[in-house]
Amino acid sequence: MKLVTKHPSIIFGVCSVFIIFSIILDSVAKAQEQSACPSGQVRDSTSLCNSSSQGQESGIMANAEEFFRSGRNFDRQGQSQQAIAEYTRAIELDPNYAAAYFFRGNALALEGQPQKGIEDSEKAASIYNSRGESQWAEAMLQLADTIRRGIQEGEF
Template identity: 35%
Template sequence: MISRIASFAALIALLAAAPAWPEPAEEALQKGLGLEEAGNFKAAIQQYDRAIELNPRFAQAHLNRGNAHAALGDDERAVKDYSAAIRLAPKDAEAYHKRGNAYRRLGQIERALADYAEALGRSPQNGDIYFNRGAAYYAGGQYEASLRDYAEVLRLNPKDADAYYNRANTYARMGSKERAIEDYDRALSINPQFIEAYYNRGVAYGDLGQHEKAIRDYTEVLRANPKSFRAYYNRGLAYYRLDQPAQAVEDFSEALRIEPKDAEAVYNRGLAYIRLGKYDYAARDFTEVIVFMPRNAEAYGWRALVRLRQGRDQEAEADFKKAFQLDARLKKRLQPIIEDVQQKAKASSQGQNP
């Protein structure tokens, strides 16, 4: 899910509205703002430290130091600074909003929601606060509330592609794939370069069994990012489900060039090789999966079936025994396939005899 932070321009606006502090503290704050804008957050913190040392009641310096700590991933320190800013300027919506964001990132969802409520009480038309509260509701599993907040964001700004995207993700999590796709469509109509929207729409299409459309979306992702493991992997799954195993093998192989030790990609490539009748390659892949995951019952089961088709009955029997030891339920699933392979082998043998 996407979250949102206030723009640097908004911070300048807050500063302009603040009371005039002693000049040395103001000078240190200005230096800190310049460093923060340049991305030098550690140096900015040193300037904010100086401003607070000169004037401990400088709420804006506490707020900005909190922002710099947050940018460095130190949300616990950010919370302390935002709390100080709130004590000094309790009417400031921005400090509540920022502390809410920090609490959300720390996984303290109820505290985050309380702060967003305080912020909205002070700034009820602020779409960013609704947006981030929607993300907090989503993180807390309160999906209906999340949808309401994204609807409010879109009421305030109907061209907000990120809000459509996050609402689509919420619908998808709730199982409403069709409504998710509608919102991904809206996000992409506003921002045609929204690669995450293409990817997640592809996932939604796949969940609905619309694999051709999923393939088109994953292809868009790969045009923008040819190193996307997940796009190659998911497109490979889509090709496999469309019974296009050769294309599936190509995509799983591309995925494995990016992540050579991904057991799922190796496993699914093995299944695609079976459909192509390339049993040696399939056996090699299932063996590799077993090296990665020695207790993977399905890898043993599929390797057993491959070896059965190769006429390597003793090795197949050993693999079946291991597979069923690891997962007794697998026997019921594989038994029809085993019988089919054995019947075909028997028919082939009889056809060759005079």
């Protein structure tokens, strides 16, 4: 609770990025549900909708997505350690799952492991940059900077 009482602006910054990212992620999920590809994935519809590649990839992606959703549920219930474990499982199944890195990084930072939170935020930014999604990458780097400021100000 030291973080909340000492510098509410740090918590506000982390929470703002977290909330904005959650809203955008929900919008993307709704858009994917309306995709022409039966799997709901919209990254590269030509390869994902191809019946030969879809079976194996969609199975892995579905499992990673299940762990990610489970992590989000644990996060909403305030069960950070369980959420971190679920995000980690999602990342193990899909090492390019940027959203899982973001949410795990946020949870790690709030659980007193700010350096690991920075590493996960930067990994998410790297993944988004490699996909050409610079706005998402910038949001991830903002979280990393917010955590760094918290460390410098003795919040962690």
